[in-house]
Amino acid sequence: MTTTDVGAGRTGRTFTPAELVAVRADFPLLGRTVRDGKRLIYLDSAATSQKPQVVLDTEVDFYEQRNAAVHRGAHALAEEATEAFEHARQQVAALVGTDVGEIVWTPGATMGINLVATGIQNATLGRGGPAAAERFRIGPGDEILVTEAEHHSNLVPWQELAARTGATLRWIPVGDDGRLDLAGLEGADGGRGDAALINERTKVVAFAHVSNVTGAVAPVARIAAAARAVGALTVLDACQSVPHRPVDLHALGVDFAVFSAHKTLGPTGVGALYGRRELLEALPPVTTGGSMVEVVTMEATTFAPPPLKFEAGTQMVAQAVGFGAAADYLRELGMEAVAAHEAELAAELLRIAEIPGVRVIGPASVGTLGEEAAPEAGLPDRVAAVSFVVDGVHAHDVGQVLDDAGIAVRVGHHCAQPLHRRFGIAATARASASVYTTLDEVKAFREALAGVRAFFGAE
Amino acid sequence: MSSLEQMYQQVILDHAKHPVGRGLVAVDGGHLHGESHQVNPTCGDEVTLRVDVVPAADGAPARVAGVSWEGQGCSISQASVSVMTDLVSNQPLDEVARLDALFHDLMSSRGKGLDDDAAEDDLGDATAFTGVSKYPARIKCALLGWAALKDSLVRSGASATATNH
Numbered sequence: 001m002t003t004t005d006v007g008a009g010r011t012g013r014t015f016t017p018a019e020l021v022a023v024r025a026d027f028p029l030l031g032r033t034v035r036d037g038k039r040l041i042y043l044d045s046a047a048t049s050q051k052p053q054v055v056l057d058t059e060v061d062f063y064e065q066r067n068a069a070v071h072r073g074a075h076a077l078a079e080e081a082t083e084a085f086e087h088a089r090q091q092v093a094a095l096v097g098t099d100v101g102e103i104v105w106t107p108g109a110t111m112g113i114n115l116v117a118t119g120i121q122n123a124t125l126g127r128g129g130p131a132a133a134e135r136f137r138i139g140p141g142d143e144i145l146v147t148e149a150e151h152h153s154n155l156v157p158w159q160e161l162a163a164r165t166g167a168t169l170r171w172i173p174v175g176d177d178g179r180l181d182l183a184g185l186e187g188a189d190g191g192r193g194d195a196a197l198i199n200e201r202t203k204v205v206a207f208a209h210v211s212n213v214t215g216a217v218a219p220v221a222r223i224a225a226a227a228r229a230v231g232a233l234t235v236l237d238a239c240q241s242v243p244h245r246p247v248d249l250h251a252l253g254v255d256f257a258v259f260s261a262h263k264t265l266g267p268t269g270v271g272a273l274y275g276r277r278e279l280l281e282a283l284p285p286v287t288t289g290g291s292m293v294e295v296v297t298m299e300a301t302t303f304a305p306p307p308l309k310f311e312a313g314t315q316m317v318a319q320a321v322g323f324g325a326a327a328d329y330l331r332e333l334g335m336e337a338v339a340a341h342e343a344e345l346a347a348e349l350l351r352i353a354e355i356p357g358v359r360v361i362g363p364a365s366v367g368t369l370g371e372e373a374a375p376e377a378g379l380p381d382r383v384a385a386v387s388f389v390v391d392g393v394h395a396h397d398v399g400q401v402l403d404d405a406g407i408a409v410r411v412g413h414h415c416a417q418p419l420h421r422r423f424g425i426a427a428t429a430r431a432s433a434s435v436y437t438t439l440d441e442v443k444a445f446r447e448a449l450a451g452v453r454a455f456f457g458a459e
Numbered sequence: 460m461s462s463l464e465q466m467y468q469q470v471i472l473d474h475a476k477h478p479v480g481r482g483l484v485a486v487d488g489g490h491l492h493g494e495s496h497q498v499n500p501t502c503g504d505e506v507t508l509r510v511d512v513v514p515a516a517d518g519a520p521a522r523v524a525g526v527s528w529e530g531q532g533c534s535i536s537q538a539s540v541s542v543m544t545d546l547v548s549n550q551p552l553d554e555v556a557r558l559d560a561l562f563h564d565l566m567s568s569r570g571k572g573l574d575d576d577a578a579e580d581d582l583g584d585a586t587a588f589t590g591v592s593k594y595p596a597r598i599k600c601a602l603l604g605w606a607a608l609k610d611s612l613v614r615s616g617a618s619a620t621a622t623n624h
Contacts, residue, residue: 413503456534
């Protein structure tokens with residue numbers, strides 16, 4: 001990794017000023033004021049993004065013109081609703097480079113991870129038949145590998161799976177720079193002995209593409225290759241990457257991935273699980289009931305093929321259709337331009353480290369990934385989500401002063417308590433950007449942050 | 460005064476910088492004691508609080524002899540424990556329960572205060588938290604220490620009245 005040429009390489013050109021003005025005009029909420037008429041500066045997009053008008057319109061249009069039950073009924077509306085629902089699946093698949101049948105709708109990324117974890121357990125119990133049991137079986141002596149940087153949503157489900165099956169949970173540590181410390185990934189001799197974090201007993205490797213705290217990009221291809229070499233399944237939390245950079249899940253070589261609509265300019269209540277086709281075919285369902293079946297008798301049931309096998313009950317149809325519109329909106333902006341724009345914002349955000357008493361938790365600069373990171377070569381090595389602490393002032397108090405200036409940041413542990421414990425802190429404040437964030441907003445944030453210690457009389 | 464200044468009144472900033480009762484102390488042998496650890500899961504703030512209760516005797520009601528605590532968190536949570544420590548020390552348990560109820564009412568007032576001068580006088584420095592009650596996300600910061608006190612009184616076995624409201 002180098003620390004030069006921000007915005008160079010594959011990220012290509014960023015938005016022109018006129019393009020950025022046009023992008024902002026697409027987001028109605030950005031026009032409002034907060035706290036007695038102050039202009040809103042929204043730097044909490046890593047928690048949830050704002051939504052462009054086209055997403056809102058698409059949802060309303062669905063309810064006004066197309067609303068009907070999908071995948072049942074033969075009337076005209078049912079056909080149109082089903083078509084919109086399945087078209088959205090194509091739109092989301094196109095955003096992340098997968099086949100349409102490899103995208104499963106979920107209520108969110110958390111549910112996607114739980115689906116995979118519980119599906120693995122169901123397979124172990126034999127519910128997917130002998131072949132699936134062979135492919136997914138996990139039990140005492142087996143290992144699940146996560147990282148110390150995970151969001152609780154990609155940690156707790158694996159703790160639970162380990163507890164239910166007797167498997168052992170291990171984790172990749174985080175270095176002082178906020179990046180994964182991969183020194184132990186292979187054994188001392190570079191092999192797959194017991195000491196290696198990825199070894200012959202490893203069944204699952206679950207990790208975030210981009211940390212929601214440090215903003216660091218994980219070396220996905222390297223970890224996926226190591227997992228593949230021992231036959232372990234990879235589960236990628238792509239919540240903080242899909243909204244911010246080109247993501248090609250096939251090229252990355254992971255087995256499963258999850259991401260959420262609401263962080264990706266789309267509605268709440270819907271997310272996507274990607275699974276390689278043969279794995280989705282083998283994995284037994286988790287939630288069962290209506291519309292995920294083929295033949296039901298009083299004694300037994302056969303299941304629909306994926307992805308429908310994993311979509312029991314009434315689906316979040318309008319939200320999925322809105323998610324499709326969000327995916328198209330991002331593709332029209334161009335994810336490489338989005339990455340370039342946000343790399344500039346990340347560099348500007350990181351200048352908060354120049355303020356006395358401010359310390360960034362995570363990589364201190366934005367670089368460009370090298371050839372070893374293929375297929376991500378040329379993309380930024382961190383995103384524009386920057387967590388920080390202010391000496392002598394608690395994160396909650398930092399956030400309150402910023403809020404008084406109309407600036408929205410996240411405060412707390414960002415659902416990553418182990419990572420905060422790793423750095424010996426209970427809470428951080430986090431400023432995070434999206435497609436609509438401007439350099440002027442980041443500068444205003446820095447100016448407000450510079451006054452925080454004086455307000456609290458911190459020395 | 461801006462909303463921000465109303466929230467961070469000087470008395471709160473002073474208590475946050477120079478907290479009262481910080482540092483757990485041993486309880487006298489003949490007294491009751493209880494300890495409680497409370498966390499705010501959204502921000503990781505925490506407090507461990509120990510209460511020292513003189514049992515009722517010779518017609519005198521049980522009273523809080525003292526409160527000591529350890530914790531870390533935002534200025535609102537730390538200042539609130541500190542102010543509370545001053546307020547409840549040497550108070551009978553009935554009075555502690557009344558103050559607890561008044562403070563909860565204050566924190567539910569959405570910035571308006573109690574509209575009861577006598578009650579606000581009784582709360583003393585704790586009325587400085589009126590500005591906090593305008594901010595729903597921060598109310599639980601101000602209540603963290605009070606939750607620890609209530610729980611530690613229950614654990615001490617000193618009085619059920621502290622938990623009756």
